[in-house]
Amino acid sequence: MYRKLSSELDIAIQKAVEQARDTNFFEASTTGRGVYPFINLFEKEGDLVLTAELPGIKKEELTLEVREDVLRLAGARKIEYSEDCSCHRLERKGLNFDRSIKLPFRIEGDKIQAEFKNGLLMLILPRAESDKPKQIVIN
Secondary structure: OHHHHHHHHHHHHHHHHHHHHHOOHHHOOOOOOOOOOOEEEEEEOOEEEEEEEOOOOOHHHEEEEEEOOEEEEEEEEOOOOOOOOOOOOOOOOOEEEEEEEEOOOOEOHHHOEEEEEOOEEEEEEOEOHHHOOOOOOOO
16 A cells, blocks of 8 residues: 555655646746856957857747847747657657847847857947947046
């Protein structure tokens, strides 16, 4: 009886964890954890560099937009299986994402460089001339 109860409890806990994960319960943080896609954003030589992990996503399925100091990264990952297969475990899921990232300064949108290779997106986001600090000459 103890084994049966223990097994049922294990199943109930597993279902609760999976349900919480599916409802984004763990993603309600303001630290950036649980937000997709994962990014790194850093400044190099006065411009911003953004890298994003996007495994299983095709570049044709990505949308990149910049407006003033906000970058939008949107897309979809589709996972399809043939109808004649028998799936035993499905942990990878298709997803749609749409993430807006507030940048620390305005960007020259027509000078952005983008590269997508092996599931890694790299953007070089040049700082807008109008947003660069200006040296003040004292008379």
